Amino acid sequence: MPNTAIDIQRQLLTEKSTWWKNSVGYQIYPRSFKDSNHDGIGDLNGIHQKLPYLKELGIDFIWINPIYASPNADNGYDISDYQAIHKDFGTMEDFQSLVKEAHELDIKIIMDLVVNHTSDQHPWFLESKKSLDNPYRDYYHWVDATPEQLPNDWQSFFGGSTWTYDETTKQAYFHVFAKEQPDLNWTNPKVRHEIYQMIRWWLELGIDGFRIDAISHIQKEAWDFKITDNQWAPFMNVAGIENYLAELRAIFNEYNVMTVGEASGVPHSEASEWTGDHGYFNMIFELEHCQRVGELGSQKGSIFHLKHSLNQWQTSLADDGWNALYLENHDTPRSVSVYGDDSPEAAKALATVLLLLKGTPFIYQGQELGMTNFPFSSIEEIDAADTIHFYQTLLTEGKTTKEALNIAINWSRDHSRTPFQWDESLFGGFSTVTPWLKVNQNHQLINATQKDVETNSVFHYYQQLIRLRKSTEALIYGVFTLLLPEHPTVFSYTRTTETESWLILVQLDQNQITVTFPDSWETAGWEEVLTNTEYKPLAHKMILSDYEAHVYRKV
Template sequence: MTEIKRPWWKNAVVYQIYPKSFQDSNGDGIGDIRGIISRLDYLEELGIDAVWISPMYCSPQDDNGYDISDYQDIDPMFGSLDDMEELIAKAKEKNIRIIMDLVLNHTSDEHRWFLEAKKGKDNPYHDYYVWKDGVEGTYPNDMKAAFGGPAWEWVPELNQYYFHQFSVKQPDLNWENPKVRREIYDMILWWMEKGVGGFRLDVIDQIAKEPDNGITNNGPRLHEFLQEMSRETFQKGDLITVGEAWGATPEIAKLYSNPDGTEFSMVFQFEHMVMDQQEGKEKWDLAPLPFVKLKKCLAKWQEELYGRGWNSLFWDNHDLPRIVSRWGDDGKYRKESAKMLALVLHGMQGTPYVYQGEELGMTNVRFPDISSYEDIETLNMYRERLDAGYKEDEIMKSIYAKSRDNARTPMQWSGEKNAGFTTGKPWIRVNPNYTDINAESEKKDPDSVYHFYRKLIRMRKEYPVFVDGKFELLLPEDEQVFAYLRTDSDTQMLVCANFTGEPAECQISGEWKEAQILLHNYADDVPECGESLQLKPYEAFILLKQ
């Protein structure tokens, strides 16, 4: 087998933790750092290499920690800086690196920089943010914030508006100011000295915004800023860095993830994750998944980044609904469809990300009414659409499908009270199906979703074709089957999956008849390889030829 020297993160599998919902150690109903430490054995057994943790910095929690008031301290709700240093050290003992979540587009309005900025136009921190002179009630332009309402907020003592792309409590930083950039770089270096293994950069494609010109993402100076940041920080360590870029195209992604290391290790792009919404509308405007289009989209990213960039592979994260409920079947075929989705994703080139509970096949939740929801985006949409005349049942249908709270219900550890997440009252309600879907029962079941993920993660390290193989989409127009080849100098791998709840036929070449069945998501029998394969609902497998 040809030995190839590659960056460690190309072989890695990353696990994402939403700390508020992962494990509570002190009974206050909120997950914390000591809770994460207590579950390091679980993460080690799963086989992952790094853990990306959503923000735990000091924050008023207007947007669940993505509104940071101090980049260099831990919010008391999660613990202390000492706890964080202990987590980094104990994870390192298990060969697990900790990836911090960096929010560099904006701060909280309670950050000391912004408190100073509001004191006067001549304050040295005033230009750390984006301001416009104006008249109250007459906005500088008609730009809207992602969480609803205008993107400008009036500050009467200054007779100015400040710009915010998200919540009104998240003023945008002014990256045009070199002092802002220097402060950020020094902060990143401070965390690197503490031993963190990398950074995930939130909405990083928005930092070079030009509000005067209506530009939010992919501004003219974006890559200049990113390359400067990389030179000043990331390139001084052996890190994994991933930029979240909702507006990325393959061409832009090649800049973000250039193999020369001038920007990031890889990119989070979302083209495949916005396909089940009505074109030109919001994520809440639901539409059936255009399966053929999805396959071609994924294939495009595989082919165009091959040898020229690096992708992140994901279905789930803290902002997205549970994939088994979204594109699988969270009822009759929950296990089979959760495994199928995992197999299709991990078989592609890129670094796979497993979001907490995804490895258990955790599902979306249907709370009885809006009072049980916590997410600011969900609550704002609910109010806006009620005011606009939408029917409540129509709004709730969108929430059940797409609310970020679907991913934020507590991790389901056991069938005990509150799913073993807390001894207190959880900050958000637990999904009632925790008695059936939980880590304790899945670890005992060799046919569980959990053990399937363990096999997939292990295979990535055993077979270089997962990392290095060239991608070729097969049966591009088939409306049920997702099939593709991965090929390197030693190995050919065939991935074949039925994406539907109906039987399907997969036409494959007879040369695969004697191939090794590497992985299969049905426990009871093995597919027979002939000129075609009869696939059961959500059936999927990997064949290997060496």
């Protein structure tokens, strides 16, 4: 305990600068959240209208997916102007009004920062492609090539070559995503200067932090790098990236903001270098726990892998670093469909696992309702470019249209991008006109109005978990210990401090199973605090079924 005025001041400063450790985040995909101007597309004023709903849920900050000016080749992740709002979403005045109102409700705003690439319609790239000696040419990666002889055979994340040939200048430019998203050349100090100025501009507007998109890809290997086992190795967490990340960290450290980097390719063993006491970001989004099992077209998430991967991340960052916790986002299918059976019980069981782990939980819009995957019936219903490309590739490989559709949509990003289900009306209360993407047919049963008529709704369960998490330091800072590590479907762990102990016990399957704790484990003296089913005392042998979740506290 602090015993001097200086100690107290230091503690208060530490608590202020690490506010994100005590927080619960909420991710908004603005195009699909709430349409306020009746054009079928969600917008900033729609978010503004629903701030009371988010306050009622109990979240502390909102991460908003890109709202910048963009041709929308990749739904806003292809930015043509970093300091302008896309007309679909509103105006800069709308954004500033949203920030002001959110702050008055004690809700912080986190922006999406996309600096691995721009749109091919960005003024920098439009200038860059004009000639070999244009001042902006070196803002991107251009290399001598011919249509038949590209610099290498590297493949992009969206399928096809990472190179697009330009007939005018007889060179090719590099892109790890779509050809409409040319990669910025971070080795050019002018590029970094422009990016850093833009970052400061947004921070001076009063936002509370950034989620940094695709940041582990900004450094590339030499173009003659030979791929062995990992096709993404040439542009994933490549040596030298640490120099650029250190420059970013220096800017972020000037402000009391939260940063979370999307760091694909960063293993748990290296996590503390990215998010430890001397790391680059407060947290990182990892992708290791997202493993698929089963046949193509019917793949599910692996519960056993999920448990062990999250355990590795909890352990690796136990003493140095902080976890960013998530089960779904705008790039993944719905977790209740991936790991569960679409039922409210499964949604609650998964929420119990997520929200009581050590780290900052991120709830994706609609997750708190138990929104499920969409039953797509044709490729025409799909918007995601990578899903469409995958479908077309499967057709060229000889798959039937039915086979190709089943495989392509199984893990499509559009499952999580369907409009938010506010009520049971025609378009789910999202809009009064046909939305940009279809509303799930089950919106008549799964929607936000459930919270007003059902005391045991998924929404209310999330509320309870958030309140519980914030009620004790043990569920924020307590030590994580995995129990029953070899059980295939039970995810159980403890959170402990010197004065408190909590035990979380969750069955992530429909089948009835028997759980047996070791004889050495003391099962007496535990009080059940929360469950998604009937209360039952903790015992050495317990029968669990149908996504049961139990939370116990040592008394």
